Amino acid sequence: MISREPTLERLAIAKSLLLTPFGLDESHLGRALSEIRTNRMDEADLYFQYTRSEGWSLEEGIVKTGSFSIDQGMGVRAVSGERTAFAYSDDISEASLLDAARTVRSISTAAQTGRAKVVTKKIAASRALYSGLDPIATLDSTAKIKLLEKVEQQARAKDPRVAQVMAGLASEYDVVMVARADGTLAADVRPLVRLSVTVIAQHKGRREVGSAGGGGRFGLAYFDEAIITQYVDEAVKAALTNLEARPAPAGEMTVVLGPGWPGILLHEAIGHGLEGDFNRKGSSAFSGRVGERVAAKGVTVLDDGTLPQRRGSLNVDDEGNTSQRNVLIEDGILKGYIQDAMNARLMGVAPTGNGRRESYASVPLPRMTNTYMLAGDKSPEEIVTSIKKGLYATNFGGGQVDITSGKFVFSASEAFWVENGKILYPVKGATIVGNGPDALTRVSMIGNDMKLDSGVGTCGKEGQSVPVGVGQPTLRIDGLTVGGTA
DSSP states (O other): OOOOOHHHOOOOOHHHHHHHHGGGOHHHHHHHHHHHHTBBBBOOOOOOOEEEEEEEEEEEEEEEEEEEEEEEEEEEEEEEEEEEEEEEEEOOSSSHHHHHHHGGGGGGGGGGBOOOOOOOOOOOOOOOOOOOGGGGGOOOOEEEEHHHHHHHHHHHHHHHTEEEEEEEEEEEEEEEEEEEETTTEEEEEEEEEEEEEEEEETTTTTEEEEEEEEEEEGGGOOOOOOHHHHHHHHHHHHHHHHTTTEEOOOEEEEEEOSSSSGGHHHHIIIIIGGBHHHHTTTTTTTOOOTTOSSTTTOOOEEETSTTTTTTTTOBBBTTTTTTOEEEEETTTOOOBOOOHHHHHHTTTSSOOOOOEOTTTTTTEEEEEEEEEEOOOOHHHHHHTOOOSSEEEEEEEEEEOTTTTTEEEEEEEEEEEETTTTTTEEESSOOOOEEEEHHHHHTEEBSSSOEEESSEEEEEEEEEEEEEEEEEEEEEEEEEEEEEEEE
16 A cells, blocks of 8 residues: 655545535635735634544543543634734634635734735645544444553552542544645644543541553553553552651752653743743743853753654644744753744744644644753762752642743642651652742752653643643752641
8 A cells, every 4th residue: 555645644634524525625725815815914824623532531440421522613813913813613614714714804904905815835844743543443432441440450459548549531633734824734633642540548547649641642552551550550659658648848948850740840930931922022031031041051941842642742833833843941041932923923033833722713822842851960869869858759730830920839749858868758738939940040960860751741821721741850959948738
């Protein structure tokens, strides 16, 4: 069998789902874009989306919920200067498309009139970071339920203190197509799966929770015996560890962050502050600081949408630009920001492939993909043993950050108290308080164990949620404030 080039294959799939069933073709897209550009615009695009999703959850040994949904629609956008006009509809048709195009063109002033010819013939660059399979179809319903039952059985068998197990399995098949007024035509076919495990352990009247899970852009066969065992072990271990936890001390101290998911602190406290819209408006603590030292030597932070099969990766972003490996901070020096098309144009730089939207009913914003810090040269054991008195945080729950000031607050869901280089006991109720830009300058040791998270991240911004990845090596940060319960 002869296979098509990946970009052309994705375009063919997108057209078969989003154009052909509704009597549309590329000529209709060109006509709609020309309608928008009757008044001159800086940018204009059409975004079509088809999403099929399925979810299963198991609790107390039985399947509590099962869901299946199909959503489809289109969004039409025009941008003039800083102003954006946007219309969307779940009715994909020529009439709706042209009506939306005429609606959004009103953003431009009458003085800017002058019809522009638009031909959608420039195909987005080739890229194949993940398969275009439909993950929902990679296991039948019976096998999916058995997978969840296996999770529960393994968790309960681990320890008699395991009182309750909850497991969830989610799959999504997302097909998008973008037609831009500059002639670009792009499409992406995005599989996404996730398995989650939550364990409640109980002993002597005390109940504690532990969670684990993961996923990415592949099929459900990824969740084999070894992966299931890994997730179950992590969730049970976290719950049992928390059963033994003591109240966390409070005060200013050394904090060591474990590798992988603790990179969520990096994502929230620093990553959002490097997004183009905040910096263009001067509302970020990093605004106007490109070329300056913003972190300790050795700190290199990337946002990389090109990692194969990762949850945050994209063949093309939601504006039709190819994702990139963007170096944001290099050896402590700020190199640039995360950009969508509009903010890049207004700041006089190139887009970075970070224009993302939750759905066809949303406008694109500059958003992170997979954000992580590169490894250093210290072993994690060396870093932990360097602590005289401090906190070793290996997992995090929720957190908040103020973009303008850079101040953040994070809750550690699994942490340990360390004295004289020895881990003494787990602690509960620790919150880490700091300032993102300031915390970067306090990094004193960087581990050689850089690790990406297991594939569970979802980022929220302005009411929109998108899948993301995070990662980091073990880090020692001096002089952070820890709010505790002791």
